[in-house]
Amino acid sequence: MDDKNIIASRVALELKEGDLVNLGIGIPTLVAHYVPHEKGVVFQSENGIIGLGPDLGEANDIVNAGGMKASIVKGGAYIDTATSFSFIRGRHIDVTVLGALEVDKEGSLASWIIPGKMVPGMGGAMDLVTGAKKVIIAMRHTNRGVHKILEKCTLPLTAHRQANLIVTEMAVMEVRDDGLHLLEIHPNHTLEEVLEATHATLVVNDVKPMKGME
């Protein structure tokens, strides 16, 4: 399994029966492949779908929040953007999964601008991390060796102290009031490797092998 799929399959285990979930673009999108249908998880797409499904190759005008072709599942609904963000800000989304450029030990994250270099904009990310009941950051542990998990974010924030869980190809970490707890390590990696790849103080108590990878 490659890094992306290790991350996506581990995140999928966090989703509970009947959860309403918003998946971001990139690695988070892959999470849907690992959620068994019987779990009854419903995906929301902020451009206007409750009950997002994969592209079935049909001729229609259904797209996801990345502008890619998609489908709607049985029992789904099309909604306008205002209703979509009532779901999002109004705490009706159980879990949002998204990537980030940086996350820090307090759960602040940066994902929408690299000043002077790249300004893609925040899209719906600021609303999602502010309003979702649980915020999971799904990303590679480092950017080709450059630390992304930090004591304090250096880039402009997407939100202050909103991330709850960080899932990477190396580890699972939880943001708690007393610090960033290292919960699980992928069997391919050692504690030393994880500590070296993390530029934030980790609370290391009872570390287990990454769920689903034992």
Next chain:
Amino acid sequence: MRKRIHHEDFKKLLKDGMTIHVGGFLTNGSPEKLIDLVVESKVKDLTIICNDGGYQGNGVGKMISAGQVKKLIASHIGTNPDIAQLMNTNALEVELVPQGTLVERIRAYGAGLGGVLTPTGLNTLVQDGKQVIHVDGNDYLLETALGADMALIGGAVADAYGNLRYKETMRNFNPTMATAAQVVVVEPVQDCTEIDPEHVITPHPFVDYILRGE
């Protein structure tokens, strides 16, 4: 009965310096023909309000590439590289607004409100220059209403009265923008005789003109 408008008559409604809402999400539900007519009209110094910057040669990207846009108010501009280039030479001003905040600011204008209070953007660059208001122990940003001289609406199925429903995910910002401009022009993707009153999304009094197919 809403007035059907010819292409040439639509162009006569356009003026330099106008503020225009443009519906659509990454061009899904975008009024492409109306945008083409704006480009043909050669009006300039426009302020465009749209979810995103579209693509090179698609959506609002067409007006941007033609140099007609002075200011773009959007949540995401990463899909159109022309925008970063124009920003770097100060040929285009961009105001980035979180998606949920953008739609609520438009909705507020259409509903006769001065603005909305949202937690989105607190402790980020989005907060700069804005009032923070405390309500029942929580902080919110005051985000002001955002209206326009004109709204260009796409993705709609229009009936003979000018009532609209929207096809699949093409609804997005369209119904909200249709409430928040002095002149509302619709480019339907489909016509029908009558929409069941229970299914009308935009009632006809919001609609001023429907573009004729020519």
